[in-house]
Amino acid sequence: MGAVEALERLAPVVLAFGCGVLLAKRKVVPAESSKVFADYAFLFAVPCFLFGNIYSSDLGALFDWRAITGYAAAAGVAVVLTGALAFVLGVRDPRGVALRIMAAVQVNTAYFAVPVFIMLFGNAAPIFPVLLFQVCVLSLIIISIMELGRPDRTGSPGRRLRAAVVASLMTPVVIACNAGIVLNLLPVHLPRVVLDSFAFVGDSASPVALFALGLHLGGTGLKVRGTTVEEMWIIAFKCVAFPLLTYAVCRYGFDVEGDWLNYLVLIAAMPAPQNLFIFAQRYDVSVDVSAALVVKSSVVALLLLPLWMQWVARAT
Numbered sequence: 001m002g003a004v005e006a007l008e009r010l011a012p013v014v015l016a017f018g019c020g021v022l023l024a025k026r027k028v029v030p031a032e033s034s035k036v037f038a039d040y041a042f043l044f045a046v047p048c049f050l051f052g053n054i055y056s057s058d059l060g061a062l063f064d065w066r067a068i069t070g071y072a073a074a075a076g077v078a079v080v081l082t083g084a085l086a087f088v089l090g091v092r093d094p095r096g097v098a099l100r101i102m103a104a105v106q107v108n109t110a111y112f113a114v115p116v117f118i119m120l121f122g123n124a125a126p127i128f129p130v131l132l133f134q135v136c137v138l139s140l141i142i143i144s145i146m147e148l149g150r151p152d153r154t155g156s157p158g159r160r161l162r163a164a165v166v167a168s169l170m171t172p173v174v175i176a177c178n179a180g181i182v183l184n185l186l187p188v189h190l191p192r193v194v195l196d197s198f199a200f201v202g203d204s205a206s207p208v209a210l211f212a213l214g215l216h217l218g219g220t221g222l223k224v225r226g227t228t229v230e231e232m233w234i235i236a237f238k239c240v241a242f243p244l245l246t247y248a249v250c251r252y253g254f255d256v257e258g259d260w261l262n263y264l265v266l267i268a269a270m271p272a273p274q275n276l277f278i279f280a281q282r283y284d285v286s287v288d289v290s291a292a293l294v295v296k297s298s299v300v301a302l303l304l305l306p307l308w309m310q311w312v313a314r315a316t
Contacts, residue, residue, distance in 0.1 A: 012119050016207040017302065020214020031219020037212035038274070041205050046114060047176035049202025050128065052195055054180030057125050068129045070254035071264050074246040075138065078105045082237060089230065095285045098145040099276065103293045104237045106134050107270035112213070112298065115206030116270070116305070117263075126263035128177060135174050139275070140165055146283045213274075217295055231292055234272075239300045243269040243308060262312040269308045271297035 024031040054062070082104040086097045107113055109131045117124040144161055183190070246268040250256040256264065272293050280290035 012207070013116055013210060013302070016115075016210035017214040020211040020216075021218035022214075024215045024218025029215060031215050034212045034215035034219065037208050037215065041209040041212060043172050045201055045205035045208060047172040048198045049114065049124070049205045050131075050173060051176040051180045052198035052202055053123070053125055054128055054177060055184050055190065056195065057128075057184070059181065059184055062125055063129050064256075064260050066254050067250065067256045067260040067264060068133065070250035070256050071130060071246060071268075072133055072137075073253065074242075074249035074268070075105050075133075077249065078237075078242050078245055079138075082234075085233070085237075093285070095146055095283060098142050099280055099286050099290060100234060102138070102142050102279065103272040103276050103290065103297070104234050105242065106138055106273050106276070107267055108273045108294075108298070109134065109267075109270070112209070112301070113267055113270045115210050117266075118206045120309070126260070127267060130264075130267050131173065132177055134273075135171070136169070142279065146279060146285070213298060217298070220291070220295060227292070227296065228289075231289065231296060234293055235297045235300055238272055238297050239269060239304055247312075265312045266305075266308055269301060269304065271301040 020029075020034070023029040024034070079101050082101045083097050086100040091097050091100060107130070109127055113127050114124045117127055143165070243265050247261065247265050250261055250264055274294055277287075277290045277294050279285075280287045
């Protein structure tokens, strides 16, 4: 894929994202409404898209276990490196360390990776296994640390942990993924009108999610001069080191090649998840740092995306 073609494919992404920034800055659309757009995408449009596509997919091709295992191994190495670095740099609160690991290792799948993959490849299916891995493994670990460290909870650690696990597994995105897998495996044939309805709503997920992110950025602003050293190393790890680590582990440790290697590197290059800010706000830990990381890593990831597309095309 040439540079011109890569930029052409990113044009819809830039349009949706850029218009959100512009309209928020001009106060044509209130920046506060970004939450409404984001909730629509996360709670309704993205689950519709995920369910319809997983139900209609070839699960044998969708779940390439060697590729997914390689990505999980790379994520495990990244967790250890990020946690150790955060501790060395003075973060002693386990919840603070957990949030920094989340920022450096987890990716913005629903709000960023899904729309970008749809725009670039016309399909976001490779993201589904990574999404399930994040929600069912990484997020559960983060939530467990947060819940167990909350000073305002008087219940037993076991009860708090069970409540956190159930809440994580009951999110619409996870329900949609699991329902799509179950119905795909069962001899259940949904009418075409049902699938078309899910597709109709799901097609709005990409532009609405990107528009919401643009509104948020346009409303909060981006103060590059105020970027701390901690923010810089986390963003550098997330947007540069983690994709390179994913490439090395998957390519040389698990012999992953071709399209799947491209997909995994691009997924790893996605920005920090918006859930980072939600978790920080909910548990009152490093809220300002988390908000800055979500916004700034999104901008850096968008700027680096054409370069990553070129690099993986040549490297594979």
